[in-house]
Amino acid sequence: MRQTVLNSDKIITTLSDELEYVGNYLELEKFRNGSKFCWEINLAEDIETNINIPKMLIHTFAENAIKHGLKHLEGNGKIIISIGKNLKEYEILISDNGIGRQEAKKIEFESTGKGLGILNQILDLYYDLMKIRITYVIKDIIDGKENSSGTEVLIKIPVN
Numbered sequence: 001m002r003q004t005v006l007n008s009d010k011i012i013t014t015l016s017d018e019l020e021y022v023g024n025y026l027e028l029e030k031f032r033n034g035s036k037f038c039w040e041i042n043l044a045e046d047i048e049t050n051i052n053i054p055k056m057l058i059h060t061f062a063e064n065a066i067k068h069g070l071k072h073l074e075g076n077g078k079i080i081i082s083i084g085k086n087l088k089e090y091e092i093l094i095s096d097n098g099i100g101r102q103e104a105k106k107i108e109f110e111s112t113g114k115g116l117g118i119l120n121q122i123l124d125l126y127y128d129l130m131k132i133r134i135t136y137v138i139k140d141i142i143d144g145k146e147n148s149s150g151t152e153v154l155i156k157i158p159v160n
Contacts, residue, residue, distance in 0.1 A: 010055055011054060011055055011122060011125055011126065011129070012052050012053070012054060012055065012126070012129075012130075013052070013053060013054075013055045014049065014050050014051065014052060014053070015047070015048075015049045015050070015051050015052075015053050015083075015090075016049035016050060018053055018055070018056075018057060018058050018059065019041060019043075019049065019058070019081075021059060022041070022058050022059050022062050022081070023041065025059060025062065025063070026039045026062060026066075026079065029066050033066075033070075033071075036070065036073075036076060036077060037066070037070050037073075037076060037077035037078060037079060038076070038077075038078050038079075039062075039078065039079040039080070039081070040078075040079075040080055040081070041081045041082075041083075042080065042081070042082040042083065043083050044083060044084040044085060046085055047083050047084070047085055047090070051090070051157075052130070053134075053157060054119075054122045054123060054125075054126040054134065055122070056119065056122065057092075057119070057122075057123075057134070057155065058081060058092060058094065058155070060115050060116070060118075060119045061094045061136075061153045061155075062079060062081065062094060063115065064115060064116075064151075065079050065094065065096035065098060065151065066079070068098070068099075068101065068104040068151075069096045069097075069098020069099055069100065069104065069150060069151050070096060070097075070098045071098075072098075072099050072103070072104065072107060073097070073098050073099055077096060077097055077098055078096065078097050079094070079095070079096045080093075080094075080095050080096075081093070081094050082095075085159065087159070088158065088159060089156045089157055089158050089159055090156070090157040090159065091154060091155070091156055091157075092153075092154070092155040092156075092157070093152065093153070093154050093155075094152070094153040094155070095141065095150060095151070095152040095153075096150045096151055097141075097149060097150040098150050098151060099148065100140045100141070100148025100149070100150060100151055101138070101140055101148070101151055102140065102148055103148055132157070132158055132160070133158065134155065134156065134157050134158075135155070135156050136153055136154060136155045136156070137153070137154050138151065138152070138153050139151070139152050139154075140152075
């Protein structure tokens with residue numbers, strides 16, 4: 001909560017600070033949910049964690065993974081955040097083994113549906129300020145029997 005209050009007036013944070021914030025959030029949610037899920041963050045060796053990114057970029061998708069994917073999962077859940085880099089861009093992959101978006105839509109009634117809308121506004125503002133266009137793609141993970149076995153988000157941040 002302290003991090004949230006201290007950074008409430010900022011639109012930009014560092015990757016390092018965002019990962020710390022997400023790690024703290026995931027630990028609190030894990031405790032709150034009786035250790036129903038585990039999580040991990042994997043960084044490639046060449047990742048510069050002092051790069052600037054929009055605040056809440058990774059957190060929004062981690063929160064959605066818990067609220068929509070893992071909350072209704074029978075059994076243990078897992079969230080994996082992997083960060084890599086190629087010549088053109090940083091790639092942040094957030095995956096979970098939850099119930100998937102289609103199943104979540106069938107049973108979710110309390111969701112405001114505003115999280116991604118707010119994030120899109122932040123990404124537009126970030127582009128206006130920094131002239132860096134960050135994109136993301138969300139897709140369901142489908143198993144061999146055509147059943148949803150989670151959700152995957154791929155975020156791409158151009159390398160300056």
